[in-house]
Amino acid sequence: AQSVSQHNHHVILSEAASLELGCNYSYGGTVNLFWYVQYPGQHLQLLLKYFSGDPLVKGIKGFEAEFIKSKFSFNLRKPSVQWSDTAEYFCAVNVWTDKLIFGTGTRLQVFP
Amino acid sequence: SQTIHQWPATLVQPVGSPLSLECTVEGTSNPNLYWYRQAAGRGLQLLFYSVGIGQISSEVPQNLSASRPQDRQFILSSKKLLLSDSGFYLCAWSKTDSNNEKLFFGSGTQLSVL
Numbered sequence: 001a002q003s004v005s006q007h008n009h010h011v012i013l014s015e016a017a018s019l020e021l022g023c024n025y026s027y028g029g030t031v032n033l034f035w036y037v038q039y040p041g042q043h044l045q046l047l048l049k050y051f052s053g054d055p056l057v058k059g060i061k062g063f064e065a066e067f068i069k070s071k072f073s074f075n076l077r078k079p080s081v082q083w084s085d086t087a088e089y090f091c092a093v094n095v096w097t098d099k100l101i102f103g104t105g106t107r108l109q110v111f112p
Numbered sequence: 113s114q115t116i117h118q119w120p121a122t123l124v125q126p127v128g129s130p131l132s133l134e135c136t137v138e139g140t141s142n143p144n145l146y147w148y149r150q151a152a153g154r155g156l157q158l159l160f161y162s163v164g165i166g167q168i169s170s171e172v173p174q175n176l177s178a179s180r181p182q183d184r185q186f187i188l189s190s191k192k193l194l195l196s197d198s199g200f201y202l203c204a205w206s207k208t209d210s211n212n213e214k215l216f217f218g219s220g221t222q223l224s225v226l
Contacts, residue, residue: 034156043161044156046156088215094150102217107214
């Protein structure tokens with residue numbers, strides 16, 4: 001069965017540190033990939049997505065993610081985090097139907 | 113431990129027929145409950161959320177409605193389905209008594225309206 005793994009459950013960083021959140025999926029076919037973010041007190045919102053084309057995807061707020069097909073990975077990165085990036089981050093995979101499979105999420109805390 | 117159950121997993125319905133998707137949460141009390149939809153490879157769209165029994169907020173005007181008859185039960189309904197209602201529906205819950213509002217997702221329902 002398809003699954004999504006987010007190995008970092010809780011990440012704590014200082015402002016200006018670089019961020020990389022891991023996401024791996026298990027599915028051998030064509031996938032669409034997403035990163036969602038949930039800021040404290042708010043609902044889920046889409047950070048970025050990959051459907052096809054350039055495997056390096058740029059999203060909102062300076063985030064980017066790279067799809068590496070050979071590694072079944074879609075890691076999220078940001079060169080310099082801010083306190084306002086404190087949130088829960090979810091990776092999700094959409095396989096040949098509309099079904100979305102979510103990872104368990106990574107809680108990011110950024111301290112000033 | 114907390115668990116979330118969503119059913120059915122797949123559903124094929126004719127246009128104009130009614131809809132009822134059910135979601136229940138176990139192992140917690142007074143959760144926040146959510147219905148999301150993903151359509152045609154797009155991102156998730158929040159449809160409804162509820163902070164308590166009988167309290168439903170609608171994010172997007174549409175052909176659907178939601179109800180919360182019990183603390184841990186959240187139902188998504190429609191009186192008459194449209195073709196555009198096809199998609200993947202996801203129920204989720206979060207705790208209300210902490211600063212960490214992490215979402216926990218159900219396994220989803222793939223709805224095809226024909």
